[in-house]
Amino acid sequence: MTSATSPALHTANERRRTGSIAWHVGALALLAVVLYPVIWVVGASFKPSKDIIASLDLLPTKPVWANFSGLADGISGISISSFFWNSLMYAVLAVVGVVLSSSLTAYAFAKIRFAGRNLLFTLMIGTLLLPYHVLLIPQYVLFRNLELTDTLVPLVAGKFLATEAFFVFLMVQFMRGLPRELDEAAKLDGCGHLRTYWSIALPLSRPALITSAIFTFINAWNDFMGPLIYLNTPDKYTVSLGLMMFRDQEGISNYGSMIAMSLVALVPVIAFFMAFQRYLIDGMATSGLKG
Amino acid sequence: MGTSRNVERRTILKAAGASAAALGLGATTACGGDSGSGDGTVTLRYAWWGGEPRTIAIKKTIALFEKKYPKIKIKPEFTDYEAFWEKFQTQASGGNPPDVFQNAVGFLRKYDKRGVLMDLKSQADAGNLDLENFRNGVLANGQVDGKQIGIPVGANTMALVIDLKAFEKAGVEAKFGWTWDEYFDALQTIQDKLKIAGDTGYFSIMYLYDLYLRQNGKAFFTDTDLGFTEDDLTQWWEDGYKRVRSGLVADPKKIEQVKPKSGLSAGLAASEFTWDNFSIRYEGEGESDYGLAPIPTTDGKQTGQYLGSLMMSAFSGTKHPKEVAQFISFMVHDPEVGKIMGYDRGILATTEQYDAFKPADANNKGVAAYEEEVAKAGVLGKITPHPSGTDVIEAAFLRIGGEVAQGRTKPADAAKALFSEAKAAFAG
Numbered sequence: 001m002t003s004a005t006s007p008a009l010h011t012a013n014e015r016r017r018t019g020s021i022a023w024h025v026g027a028l029a030l031l032a033v034v035l036y037p038v039i040w041v042v043g044a045s046f047k048p049s050k051d052i053i054a055s056l057d058l059l060p061t062k063p064v065w066a067n068f069s070g071l072a073d074g075i076s077g078i079s080i081s082s083f084f085w086n087s088l089m090y091a092v093l094a095v096v097g098v099v100l101s102s103s104l105t106a107y108a109f110a111k112i113r114f115a116g117r118n119l120l121f122t123l124m125i126g127t128l129l130l131p132y133h134v135l136l137i138p139q140y141v142l143f144r145n146l147e148l149t150d151t152l153v154p155l156v157a158g159k160f161l162a163t164e165a166f167f168v169f170l171m172v173q174f175m176r177g178l179p180r181e182l183d184e185a186a187k188l189d190g191c192g193h194l195r196t197y198w199s200i201a202l203p204l205s206r207p208a209l210i211t212s213a214i215f216t217f218i219n220a221w222n223d224f225m226g227p228l229i230y231l232n233t234p235d236k237y238t239v240s241l242g243l244m245m246f247r248d249q250e251g252i253s254n255y256g257s258m259i260a261m262s263l264v265a266l267v268p269v270i271a272f273f274m275a276f277q278r279y280l281i282d283g284m285a286t287s288g289l290k291g
Numbered sequence: 292m293g294t295s296r297n298v299e300r301r302t303i304l305k306a307a308g309a310s311a312a313a314l315g316l317g318a319t320t321a322c323g324g325d326s327g328s329g330d331g332t333v334t335l336r337y338a339w340w341g342g343e344p345r346t347i348a349i350k351k352t353i354a355l356f357e358k359k360y361p362k363i364k365i366k367p368e369f370t371d372y373e374a375f376w377e378k379f380q381t382q383a384s385g386g387n388p389p390d391v392f393q394n395a396v397g398f399l400r401k402y403d404k405r406g407v408l409m410d411l412k413s414q415a416d417a418g419n420l421d422l423e424n425f426r427n428g429v430l431a432n433g434q435v436d437g438k439q440i441g442i443p444v445g446a447n448t449m450a451l452v453i454d455l456k457a458f459e460k461a462g463v464e465a466k467f468g469w470t471w472d473e474y475f476d477a478l479q480t481i482q483d484k485l486k487i488a489g490d491t492g493y494f495s496i497m498y499l500y501d502l503y504l505r506q507n508g509k510a511f512f513t514d515t516d517l518g519f520t521e522d523d524l525t526q527w528w529e530d531g532y533k534r535v536r537s538g539l540v541a542d543p544k545k546i547e548q549v550k551p552k553s554g555l556s557a558g559l560a561a562s563e564f565t566w567d568n569f570s571i572r573y574e575g576e577g578e579s580d581y582g583l584a585p586i587p588t589t590d591g592k593q594t595g596q597y598l599g600s601l602m603m604s605a606f607s608g609t610k611h612p613k614e615v616a617q618f619i620s621f622m623v624h625d626p627e628v629g630k631i632m633g634y635d636r637g638i639l640a641t642t643e644q645y646d647a648f649k650p651a652d653a654n655n656k657g658v659a660a661y662e663e664e665v666a667k668a669g670v671l672g673k674i675t676p677h678p679s680g681t682d683v684i685e686a687a688f689l690r691i692g693g694e695v696a697q698g699r700t701k702p703a704d705a706a707k708a709l710f711s712e713a714k715a716a717f718a719g
Contacts, residue, residue: 076343
């Protein structure tokens, strides 16, 4: 028996191994394709400005630091750090606003029965269908009449009022999945809705909160249209607007600094993601089970 | 039940409180206000598009102005060309454009139609704005239906930029008054001897087709419509496509690949038509030497050229029309401002500034010499009208012309498409 099975097992093993090698080679090839643009940007940031649009080489023949050190001089008399500070303020306020307001709204939709709940929920989902450009000018007129243009208010006010329907929806779906028994236990212990929201629903919804936070951060960081329309003073520009200032349709664009800056602009996004993604997985695995 | 309702209400109150607090937090960063303050100081918003050198120069000129007019403060707003117009469109619709801004001929009628632009004539009559001493009649570029809605800061004209080394190596020469046949013969020689294309894609450039039409007694626009027929355009694009296929005009795919670099500075072709004040980019991008050459003609004399302009316009709803007019007047006439700005926005428009600035670098000298030569040849004509929708049509012309070049659209269909897009643009 054994002498008969072992060669068969052997070939099966072998087949598995070749399969696994093919799988890895394929995955690596795919990875190379996906990473190519990133590597190109990193390589280009060390090329002299003139070579960036001229040479097709992936990596610079002679790496230079000029693009990065040039950033220290700022652009058009504005320091680069002010762009980063403005973007950070915008992104952090947006995250705080979305997490607080959306989760509170979601709690109401998921846990409280009240008249017109389904209608309101449908209306809220309906706002997802409104194109941004339809809202643009009425919103602009509104904030102009409030004399709030050229501030961060128009950009973050909506985030504090739970207007990001997608995140509300995400959290509603998540909270509906939380065991009812926990709410009931809290109620027996004398918790009102606010306490239940704060002590029960919020901690258990961590994965949904983290997901919303990550996406909100990235969206705010990359937002171009909002800051473009509302911010007038160049000192208040965000990174996405600052990047545009390196372009010059009528003269010589400073591609070197533009690429160096876009690379630096990636850092906060990646850092934010790295810092929070472990909570994401951790939270998924244990939600509802921790005491 | 009663208690739970209470809590609900409290929850809602808390939520409202949190939002209000958030708004308050945001509002602390607010310190806007475009209006005057107690001591009579007036603040004007001034917006422009352009690269870093322009911005730095304009900031210097603003400092000069504020020194001379201590009661007027200028708040600069600047970005690049595309972002500028995207933002301007929203602000204009929302009734909040800057008090003063950079403008171009192609946008005058568009925003005049919407009532955004101030007629500066009344301010000139009131003595706040000086309309004298503009060179070569460029002041007319800012006039629409008898209103002065733009004040030119510079003048520029279409030109042919050539790769000087390639022309020399092939033994061909660009001469004043040369014809289209002579031009394409020269490109043929370059193609034969140097194995590169002659041109980067002349037939997609609206402003060049305008010159060609003007040489033939027509123009791209009338006051309200297109100034040519579908057959005219079909012919123009058929000839163009023929030249792409023969290799006289560079392969559009390759041109696309080297973007944002120009096909000329990438060495794919030996010549390109563009505005003369854009020519600085080629020296910065390419390895060869570049120069400005005359526009080919139909009859051996008329190039059809005219002077275009960047200008300054004012918002019709500004609270400080007098100060706006004083600012514009200073910016276009003050000799020191001319020295600082140089030819960045075209050859300086007024004699005071033109006389004050002596170009030192090769590129500026080249541009100045070119416009002088064109002016001397007496070929400069009156500017073609730019109806509302010009900016949209220019972009459509470039896009559809590109489709023709790639063989994706037949010239006749392309001409039809352009006419229908133009109709929509005029109506919009």
